[in-house]
Each structure stands twice: as structure tokens, then as C-alpha cells.
Amino acid sequence: MTKGIISIAFCLITSYFTQAQNAFSIKQAQEHALNNNYDIKNAQLDVEHASKKMQETLSVGLPQINADIEWQNFIEVPTTLVPASQFNPEAPDNIYTEMQFGIPHSTNASITASQLIFNGSYLVGLKAAKYFMKFAKTRKNLTESQIKDSVATAYFNVLIAKENSDFIESIVRIHKDIVEEIQEKYLNGFVEDLEVDRMFLILSQMEMQYANTQRQTEIAEAYLKLIIGSPLEDEIILSDSLEQLLNASVNFKLEEAQIENRLEYKMADMKIRLKELDMRRYQSDHLPTVSAFASIGRNAMGVDFNAFEENVNWYPSQLVGVKISLPIFDGLGGMAKTQQARLIYEQAKNDKNQITANLKLAFLASQSNYLNAISNYNHEQNNVILSKKIYDKTLEKYREGLVSSIELSEAGSDYLETSTNLSQSIYNLLINNLNYQRCLGK
CATH class of the missing domain: 1.20.1600.10 (Outer membrane efflux proteins (OEP))
Incomplete structure (x- = not known):
């Protein structure tokens, strides 16, 4: 036991001096x-x-791809005034009918990609x-x-x-x-x-x-x-x-x-x-500056939030385009x-x-x-x-x-x-x- 301790101590001392002297x-x-x-x-x-x-x-010059998921709820659906003559030809021209277009709940999921062509x-x-x-x-x-x-x-x-x-x-x-x-x-x-x-x-x-x-x-x-x-x-x-x-x-x-x-x-x-x-x-x-872009997405709407329920329709949308920006006067x-x-x-x-x-x-x-x-x-x-x-x-x-x-x-x-x-x-x-x-x- 004593020899083992002495041997370990010797190794530690030798290691220390080996590291400490360069x-x-x-x-x-x-x-x-x-x-x-x-x-x-x-x-x-x-x-x-x-x-x-x-x-x-x-x-900056590589494709830029983004994914978006958006949900929105109209607490009050916006009201639009429409001429009453659109629905009743005999109605005076200065009479308007109040109407609400849109659905309170809408959910949208889309993937958008853009590519810089020239800048x-x-x-x-x-x-x-x-x-x-x-x-x-x-x-x-x-x-x-x-x-x-x-x-x-x-x-x-x-x-x-x-x-x-x-x-x-x-x-x-x-x-x-x-x-x-x-x-x-x-x-x-x-x-x-x-x-x-x-x-x-x-x-x-x-x-x-x-x-x-x-x-x-x-x-x-x-x-x-x-x-x-x-x-x-x-x-x-x-x-x-x-x-x-x-x-x-x-x-x-x-x-x-x-x-x-x-x-x-x-x-x-x-x-x-x-x-x-x-x-x-x-x-x-x-x-x-010339750039191209494309987008693909789907949209679900309803009176209540039911985007993830069965039998809910998701309406597709797709678009492509090219954008050219030319500075004229700054x-x-x-x-x-x-x-x-x-x-x-x-x-x-x-x-x-x-x-x-x-x-x-x-x-x-x-x-x-x-x-x-x-x-x-x-x-x-x-x-x-x-x-x-x-x-x-x-x-x-x-x-x-x-x-x-x-x-x-x-x-x-x-x-x-x-x-x-x-x-x-x-x-x-x-x-x-x-x-x-x-x-x-x-």
C-alpha cells in the first residue's frame, strides 16, 4: 500500500515538473x-x-423561402355601404344598403419563395x-x-x-x-x-x-x-x-x-x-433591381374556428411574378x-x-x-x-x-x-x- 502511494506521488511530481518546465x-x-x-x-x-x-x-443572392401560417378573427366583420339600386332598381340613387362581407374566422397557410435576378x-x-x-x-x-x-x-x-x-x-x-x-x-x-x-x-x-x-x-x-x-x-x-x-x-x-x-x-x-x-x-x-417570386397557399374560413376539423374546405391559391424596381429620383x-x-x-x-x-x-x-x-x-x-x-x-x-x-x-x-x-x-x-x-x- 505504502509503495503504491509513493509510486503515485512520484508520478505526480514528475508530471508536474515535466509540465512546468519548457x-x-x-x-x-x-x-x-x-x-x-x-x-x-x-x-x-x-x-x-x-x-x-x-x-x-x-x-442575399440565394433563394429566399419562407413559410407562414396566419389565423385572424374579425370580432366585428367590417360593414360596407352598397347603393340600394344594385338590388332594387326603383330605389333612389342616394340610398345605400349596409352589408357585411367576409367570414369572422380565416386561417391561411402559405410558402413564399423569391430569387434576386439582378442587383x-x-x-x-x-x-x-x-x-x-x-x-x-x-x-x-x-x-x-x-x-x-x-x-x-x-x-x-x-x-x-x-x-x-x-x-x-x-x-x-x-x-x-x-x-x-x-x-x-x-x-x-x-x-x-x-x-x-x-x-x-x-x-x-x-x-x-x-x-x-x-x-x-x-x-x-x-x-x-x-x-x-x-x-x-x-x-x-x-x-x-x-x-x-x-x-x-x-x-x-x-x-x-x-x-x-x-x-x-x-x-x-x-x-x-x-x-x-x-x-x-x-x-x-x-x-x-430584378427579382422573381412565387407563392403557394391554402385558406380555410368559417363562422367559427374550425380549420382543423374534418370536412373543412381549404381553398388553394398560387401565384408567380417578376418585380423590376428602377430608382428615378432620390x-x-x-x-x-x-x-x-x-x-x-x-x-x-x-x-x-x-x-x-x-x-x-x-x-x-x-x-x-x-x-x-x-x-x-x-x-x-x-x-x-x-x-x-x-x-x-x-x-x-x-x-x-x-x-x-x-x-x-x-x-x-x-x-x-x-x-x-x-x-x-x-x-x-x-x-x-x-x-x-x-x-x-x-
Whole structure:
């Protein structure tokens, strides 16, 4: 019994840790976000909404069939005045006879069908619905692209924060060893207590920086979990390293921009088409509407309600017809609507020209920023190599008693600053490469 309980508990614990820990490459994190991010889910719902809207528009041109059952009861049968001369030729012309026509109870059952044969607005609406569907899908693709970029940025932040945290942790370990050494020297009377206090102060400041970087790492990880749709209590492991991402970013090839491949450009082009169709919809309102209809029904009547009794006569009726509606004059309201739609259409064309210019400028800026980011990264990398060399030599001389703790502190601060600058240059390089790839239309 006890072994069984232990075995079940072990399985539950193993299952929990299997579910709570997830390893993600940057592509896997992006795919996870596409499946779980709320903005993506809403974009997919927009596509489905556009699909249903297209079905709604299409249904207008399909046969419309309705069934009606109606019962009515004249509490008082209407009275009609009929000239008395109709029944009595000798009656004066100004004399009328009161008569009631109709039966108090009547029941009618019918099936009516109608079919739209021609309507200009409907034909234009079908085209607009198809373009709106494409527009919704393109907007979804744009949302996916933006989410991927946001995930990549959050992924970079976590890697940079961990890199900074690990670096400062290594410096803290070194200075802890130095503090232990300096304390031993103090106990043996080789240094003053002032030197010990200085090293304790330097160590305290570095430990505070280390604690700050740990908190920044936690916040960066929490944001990454949020944006990819992972529970905040789960642990995530990033399988891609900064070195891998850097190699992909530094190995570059300058290319020409393909503005036509940008989703923003495609959406602007579709918007023009939609506004043009909207204008044509108002223009087509002046065309005739042709529809056909047919009806079949039966009617039962009686003094009392006896429609469902035996031996009651149901009188049949059938009809077919065609209806043509032609607008003649609408008080110039249709013309005003067409002119408004034309103005909006012209605005859409201007918006596309503006977007095209902005995309070209964004490409030039992203290319320049990318090249600058590569140059800055190489520069900061050299600075870190020099500052590390200076720090290592200063640390060695400090242990030999050739330099003071102040000089060691300055060398450590310089080393820490150049490392921070390198981390920032790596982040800038990764982000600018990401922007450059987007501006290329990839």
C-alpha cells in the first residue's frame, strides 16, 4: 500500500515538473505565442468574422423561402355601404344598403419563395466581401509578424539580462575572495582597517548591482511568458544562446528593399480596392433591381374556428411574378453618397502613397542603423577586451600590494561599464537586424 502511494506521488511530481518546465528556442517561442497570444486569437476571430460576413452577403443572392401560417378573427366583420339600386332598381340613387362581407374566422397557410435576378449593389458587394476577407487575413498576418517581433525582443531582453547577471556574479565572486584575502592580511597586520572597509564597500555595491540584475532578469522572463501565453508560474528555459543569435545577425548581406512584399503596403493596396468598390456600390444603386417570386397557399374560413376539423374546405391559391424596381429620383442623396465615397477613395490612394514613402524611408533608416549597430558592437567588443586586460593586471598588482583598492575599484567600474555597453550594443544589433529584415519584406 505504502509503495503504491509513493509510486503515485512520484508520478505526480514528475508530471508536474515535466509540465512546468519548457525549453524554447526563439522560433519555438514565436510558434507558442502564435498559438496562445490573445492578440493572435482576436485576429483569427476577425478572419472568421469576415468569412461569416461574406456568407451573409452571398446569401442575399440565394433563394429566399419562407413559410407562414396566419389565423385572424374579425370580432366585428367590417360593414360596407352598397347603393340600394344594385338590388332594387326603383330605389333612389342616394340610398345605400349596409352589408357585411367576409367570414369572422380565416386561417391561411402559405410558402413564399423569391430569387434576386439582378442587383448592381449585390454584385459589387460580393467582390467587396472577398476583398474584405483577404484584408482580414493580411491583417492577421501582420499581427502575427508583430507578435513574432515582440517575442524576439522579449527573448533578447532575457538573454541580455542573464548575461549581465552572470557577468556581475563572476565579479562578485572574485571580490569576495579578495575580501577574504584582505581580512586575513588585516588580521596579520599587513594592511589597515581602512583598506578592509573600502573592499567591503566595493563588494556591497557590486552585490547590490547583482541583486538588481537578478530582478531585471525575473521581470524580463515574466514579460516573455506573458507575451508567448505561458503561465507565469512555469519555468522556461531559453535554448538559443546570444552567440548563436549574434552570428546570424553579424553575417549580413545588403539587399534591395521589396516594398511590395511588406504587409503594410498590401493592406494599403487592398484598402484602395475596398474604397473603390464602396464607390461603385453607390453608383450601382441607380441600376434596376430584378427579382422573381412565387407563392403557394391554402385558406380555410368559417363562422367559427374550425380549420382543423374534418370536412373543412381549404381553398388553394398560387401565384408567380417578376418585380423590376428602377430608382428615378432620390433627391440627389445618391449623388452625394457617391461623391463622399469618391473622396474617401482618393484619401485611400493618398494614404498608400504616404505609406510607400514611409516604408522606403524606414528601409533606409533600418539599413543605416543596422550597419551602425554592427560597427558599435565591434567597437564595444574591443573595449571589453581592453578593460578586462586592464582589470586583470590591476587585480594581480593589488594582490601583490602594488596598487590601492581605489585603483582596483576604478578598473572594476570601467570593466563593468564596458561590459554593460557591450550588452547594450548586442541588444541594439539584434533589434536593428530584426527591423532590417522586416523592412526588406521578409
